Amino acid sequence: MAPLDPAVAAGRNLVRRALADLGPGSRVVVAVSGGADSLALARVTAFVAGQESWDLRAVIVDHQLQDGSADVVERTAKQLAAIGIDAEAVTVDVGTDGGPEAAARSARYAVLGAQQADAVLLAHTLDDQAETVLLGLGRGSGPRSIAGMAEVNGVFRRPFLQLRRSDTEQICRATGLTWWTDPHNADPAYRRVRVRTEVMPVLEDVLGGGVAEALARTADQVRADGAHLDAIADAVEQPLDIATLAALPDVIRSRVLRRTALDAGVNPSELAAVHLAEIDRLVTDWHGQLRIELPGGVACVRVGDSLAYVTTPVGG
Known part of the structure; x- marks a missing residue:
């Protein structure tokens, strides 16, 4: 045999x-x-x-x-x-x-x-994971993107x-x-293809190999840290209360705001750091802003001592 x-x-x-x-x-x-x-x-x-x-x-x-x-x-x-x-x-x-x-x-x-x-x-393979991390770094998408793909995500494995x-x-x-x-x-028209065929070979050559494995390990570490911070954010009571939000560390408050936006119906693939930064200003830099427009026809507003999510008015 x-x-x-x-x-x-x-x-x-x-x-x-x-x-x-x-x-x-x-x-x-x-x-x-x-x-x-x-x-x-x-x-x-x-x-x-x-x-x-x-x-x-x-x-x-x-x-x-x-x-x-x-x-x-x-x-x-x-x-x-x-x-x-x-x-x-x-x-x-x-x-x-x-x-x-x-x-x-x-x-x-x-x-x-x-x-x-x-x-x-x-x-998805380790190579796919490494490419995903590099693309996230290039976009400046933050730790959630750098964390790459999880081995388990709901029914998907x-x-x-x-x-x-x-x-x-x-x-x-x-x-x-x-x-x-x-x-x-x-097809080099796709950014991921250029990362795979041009960027990764150069990095492997310049850094002496092992780059794909190192990027995958980085994703694992960032994902573990992110999961811990997400758990802390998920435990926050009154997540729309201004005083509660203002007292949170920035890294926790951004996660709480993201969760409230997603709960309101915002598409996670379209919710960007710039959106969360503007929602954060309703808490930390309030100057009477009317509303923060978000993807999916949702807006965030400040009503008294609380945030609220409303349907974006037709025609602005």
């Missing part, structure tokens, strides 16, 4: 660890695009699911962004069937809000989030955040899977 490929063994162990809380019969969905990362995740998950008696299936989302996308879906479904995974193909119409990448992501997550599953597995992209390709080679390469992943 041939020895087990180290990359395959590592992938299986990561899936076991990420889903250790699931018992027999748990419903697990793996999101598969046809690329190396998601095919590798499907392959190792199929093995672990057989041992753990999970109810495993796959979802392939066809964004219809390239000619022949239906053929990619068909080839992917056949490979999944060959390893014992039933796949559902879902075709979506990608909008334009936020640009093509954001629109495709929104459409994909809408499909995946609607699955009746105990866990939905996403195939990312078992491969400690695995390199090259390892997923090796899993495919070792198990006889043939992956599809998305042409968008080589």
